[in-house]
Amino acid sequence: RCKVGISYKDKIMMLGSCFTDNIGRQLVDYGFDVCVNPFGTLYNPVSILRSVERLISGTPFIAEDCVQIGAGDSRWCSFSHHTSFAHASREEFLEHANMALKTAHEHFLSCSKVIITLGTSWCFRHIAKDFIVSNCLKHNASEFIRERLSSAEVTDTLNRIIDICSSTEGCKSKQFIFTVSPIRHFKDGAHGNQISKSALLLGIDDLMRSLPVDLSMNPHYTADYFPAYEIVMDQLRDYRFYAEDMCHPSSQTVSYIRDRFLGWALPA
Numbered sequence: 001r002c003k004v005g006i007s008y009k010d011k012i013m014m015l016g017s018c019f020t021d022n023i024g025r026q027l028v029d030y031g032f033d034v035c036v037n038p039f040g041t042l043y044n045p046v047s048i049l050r051s052v053e054r055l056i057s058g059t060p061f062i063a064e065d066c067v068q069i070g071a072g073d074s075r076w077c078s079f080s081h082h083t084s085f086a087h088a089s090r091e092e093f094l095e096h097a098n099m100a101l102k103t104a105h106e107h108f109l110s111c112s113k114v115i116i117t118l119g120t121s122w123c124f125r126h127i128a129k130d131f132i133v134s135n136c137l138k139h140n141a142s143e144f145i146r147e148r149l150s151s152a153e154v155t156d157t158l159n160r161i162i163d164i165c166s167s168t169e170g171c172k173s174k175q176f177i178f179t180v181s182p183i184r185h186f187k188d189g190a191h192g193n194q195i196s197k198s199a200l201l202l203g204i205d206d207l208m209r210s211l212p213v214d215l216s217m218n219p220h221y222t223a224d225y226f227p228a229y230e231i232v233m234d235q236l237r238d239y240r241f242y243a244e245d246m247c248h249p250s251s252q253t254v255s256y257i258r259d260r261f262l263g264w265a266l267p268a
Contacts, residue, residue, distance in 0.1 A: 040082025
């Protein structure tokens with residue numbers, strides 16, 4: 001049973017993996033008031049937390065945040081963005097990034113629902129800057145330490161997202177929907193992918209168990225979980241529902257998940 005739904009009256013922010021991009025675009029096409037990944041695709045919980053902190057503060061990106069992409073790519077981006085934000089110059093990147101941030105900051109403060117899709121519990125920590133990046137920007141692997149978040153760290157990170165939203169003055173009360181992307185990360189091998197997804201699933205489950213329910217609000221639930229990962233893994237269970245790379249869901253599968261999500265999230 002859905003505890004946190006959506007409606008056409010809601011302002012919605014969607015953050016996370018490319019599964020967020022796919023479903024978000026379809027919700028926009030359906031007429032929902034949605035802002036989708038204003039920093040580009042985000043994969044791990046810590047990067048999503050850092051993005052939420054930036055959405056709340058609205059602090060603009062500056063020249064010191066700009067990083068030139070490696071591997072012969074001369075474009076500029078930042079470690080807080082997906083490479084889809086990259087531009088030929090620092091000035092172009094900053095103009096584009098800050099324009100998106102300004103719009104998203106206003107949308108986030110006034111939104112009522114936040115949908116977060118977690119892709120992986122694997123993270124890359126930049127050694128010199130000592131923070132977990134959203135994207136390595138094709139830089140040399142020697143610049144990073146590869147880490148995997150435990151399920152407890154996933155829970156703590158998601159709790160932090162909820163806490164900073166509820167404690168920020170001028171930030172409208174929000175409800176959260178979490179989901180885990182069914183997209184496979186086979187760079188870690190099949191076993192590594194399963195371990196990564198398991199940490200996310202356990203972390204979200206522990207979060208759900210810990211959140212209080214305000215029964216005075218008929219009742220008011222802070223967060224809910226939509227089983228996109230389980231639908232693809234356990235119900236579809238067939239590679240014909242995947243794209244040619246055998247990792248990403250096909251367009252047919254994305255539309256199927258969208259329909260399942262809307263059937264779950266919209267009031268009867």
